[in-house]
Amino acid sequence: MQVIRIPVLTDNYIFLLHDHIKNIAAVVDPAIAEPVIEQLQQLDAKLVAIFNTHHHHDHVGGNQQLIKSFDNVVVYGGVEDRGRIPGQQVFLKEGDCVTVGNRTGVVFFVPGHTRAHIAYYFPATPTESGELFCGDTLFAGGCGRLFEGTPTQMLESLTKLQALPDDTRVWCAHEYTLNNLKFALTVDSNNPELKTRFTAAQAARSRNESTIPSDLGLEKRTNPFLRWNQPALQTAVDSSDPVQTFARLRGMKDRF
Ligand code: ZN
Ligand code: FE
Numbered sequence: 001m002q003v004i005r006i007p008v009l010t011d012n013y014i015f016l017l018h019d020h021i022k023n024i025a026a027v028v029d030p031a032i033a034e035p036v037i038e039q040l041q042q043l044d045a046k047l048v049a050i051f052n053t054h055h056h057h058d059h060v061g062g063n064q065q066l067i068k069s070f071d072n073v074v075v076y077g078g079v080e081d082r083g084r085i086p087g088q089q090v091f092l093k094e095g096d097c098v099t100v101g102n103r104t105g106v107v108f109f110v111p112g113h114t115r116a117h118i119a120y121y122f123p124a125t126p127t128e129s130g131e132l133f134c135g136d137t138l139f140a141g142g143c144g145r146l147f148e149g150t151p152t153q154m155l156e157s158l159t160k161l162q163a164l165p166d167d168t169r170v171w172c173a174h175e176y177t178l179n180n181l182k183f184a185l186t187v188d189s190n191n192p193e194l195k196t197r198f199t200a201a202q203a204a205r206s207r208n209e210s211t212i213p214s215d216l217g218l219e220k221r222t223n224p225f226l227r228w229n230q231p232a233l234q235t236a237v238d239s240s241d242p243v244q245t246f247a248r249l250r251g252m253k254d255r256f
Helices: 034-043 063-069 151-162 177-187 192-206 216-222 231-237 242-255
Strands: 002-008 012-019 024-028 046-051 074-078 090-092 097-100 103-109 118-122 131-135 169-172
Touching: 002 034, 002 169, 012 034, 012 169, 024 034, 024 097, 034 046, 034 063, 046 063, 046 097, 103 151, 151 216, 151 242, 169 216, 177 192, 177 231, 177 242, 192 216, 231 242
Parallel strands: 024 046, 046 074, 074 090, 131 169
Antiparallel strands: 002 012, 012 024, 097 103, 103 118, 118 131
């Protein structure tokens, strides 16, 4: 399964999951349809599935046009998003499976950004890497805003994702990395790997390159929203309680 990254709108990413043996594809969070259709035409591949992580327009805006453009596209989303995702036919809960060609993905229920948010995780195979499509839950260097969920929920959701293998590729839905890392440096300034990461991200962005995918090991070591248990972060927000540390970090980032 090849993952093709399609940058759209200001800073969104759509991901096309292409199985070259069957020549079919699934798309994750199609904000808009046209670039997805163009990419599918270039591949001469047939779209069979839309995997939505949550109902926000910049993640589902292309659903209807894609449904019209291809026969028998199945639209997947979280069960709690019932009524909020255009064309949704499959209502997924934690532990449910989805397939793309020979790869099987498992669903995580990760509320926080929205109350219904899900993530799709395709475990590594002997020849292919593990892929995590986490929408607006975990970002490179950050996490999503809490629009419908509580800090406790988001912390639990991120903890689930954090348990996955370090070499998992993290495909988040926005290019927010540089600003996230700028904030991270304000609360974790003595983290050498964070400084190195920031410099690398700055260089990549100045060349107009994407910082996505990230990898989960790097997130565990440099993302403040996965490091609420570290003394440096707890000192920065003057708390020793995990939820309070997380909530204060999120609040500071909201105002950053
Ligand atoms: Zn969103
Ligand atoms: Fe978004």
